[in-house]
Amino acid sequence: xxxxxxxxxxxxxxxxxxxxxxxxxxxxxxxxxxxxxxxxxxxxxxxxxxxxxxxxxxxxxxxxxxxxxxxxxxxxxxxxxxxxxxxxxxxxxxxxxxxxxxxxxxxxxxxxxxxxxxxxxxxxxxxxxxxxxxxxxxxxxxxxxxxxxxxxxxxxxxxxxxxxxxxxxxxxxxxxxxxxxxxxxxxxxxxxxxxx
Numbered sequence: 450x451x452x453x454x455x456x457x458x459x460x461x462x463x464x465x466x467x468x469x470x471x472x473x474x475x476x477x478x479x480x481x482x483x484x485x486x487x488x489x490x491x492x493x494x495x496x497x498x499x500x501x502x503x504x505x506x507x508x509x510x511x512x513x514x515x516x517x518x519x520x521x522x523x524x525x526x527x528x529x530x531x532x533x534x535x536x537x538x539x540x541x542x543x544x545x546x547x548x549x550x551x552x553x554x555x556x557x558x559x560x561x562x563x564x565x566x567x568x569x570x571x572x573x574x575x576x577x578x579x580x581x582x583x584x585x586x587x588x589x590x591x592x593x594x595x596x597x598x599x600x601x602x603x604x605x606x607x608x609x610x611x612x613x614x615x616x617x618x619x620x621x622x623x624x625x626x627x628x629x630x631x632x633x634x635x636x637x638x639x640x641x642x643x644x645x
Contacts, residue, residue, distance in 0.1 A: 450509060450579055454571050459520045461564040462502045462513060464557070467527025468495040471557045474534040478550035480543050483620050484604055488554070491601075494593050501586050508582040523560070530557055548612055551605035558598040565594045592629050599634040600624050606638070618644040 472492035479485035506513045530553040537549035569591060572583035603621030611617035622628075622637035622644060 450575070455511060456517055456519050457564065457567055457571065458502070458505065458509075458511065459515065459517045460523050461561075461568060462499070462506065463520045463523040464527070464561045464564055465495055465499045465502055467524060467530075468557055468561060469499065470531050471527055471534075471553060474531045475550040475554050478534050478538050478543075478546045480547045481608075481619060483624075484547070484551075487600065487604070487620075487624070491554075491593075491597050494597070498590050498593070501589055505582050505586050509579060526560070527557065544608075544612060548605070548608045551601060551608050554601045555598070555605050558594070558601055562594050562598045565591055595629040596627070599628045599631070599637075602634065603628075603637065607641075616645050 469492065472488055472495055476485055476488050476492065479488060503513055505511075534546065534550050534553050537546040541549070565587060568583055569587045572580055572587055575583065600621070600623045603623030604619075607617040607619050607621045611619065618641045622641050623634055625644075626633065626637045626640075628634045628637050
């Protein structure tokens with residue numbers, strides 16, 4: 450396995466580790482009970498994703514404690530998202546802090562989603578045990594990552610609409626339709642007017 454693929458895996462591990470803290474902070478900011486429940490589920494899935502990535506590291510003989518420049522950047526970004534939510538929770542009304550949390554989760558999940566999409570591409574290009582390890586991990590995680598990103602994007606949009614004093618669709622159509630693709634998310638977004 451080449452050095453760049455290893456870097457991707459180190460960043461993926463760090464994203465999952467940081468994602469746990471992002472979700473814990475977001476849950477503290479959540480005002481909507483359905484959103485809080487959703488994020489608690491995503492927190493549990495993220496903790497499972499950590500275990501899956503660590504299993505990949507074991508299978509590939511990688512040191513999960515090794516530090517890389519990219520991993521340090523990913524950690525810094527995750528810590529910054531947590532600090533942003535804490536700042537909002539301390540200084541803003543509760544509904545604004547909830548909105549900040551939704552945006553922070555979208556940012557974190559955008560990186561996480563990209564990691565797994567790339568891991569899937571790498572798995573297709575490899576052979577043997579390396580390919581098998583990555584394909585197994587990808588198949589366990591990929592659909593959940595899609596839901597984390599697209600559903601939270603819907604929540605962030607609808608929370609903003611509500612915050613701006615307009616009628617919002619909560620939970621968002623992405624949630625109701627159990628969207629797992631970009632096309633599905635676009636269709637759900639377009640269908641929101643039917644739900645008003």
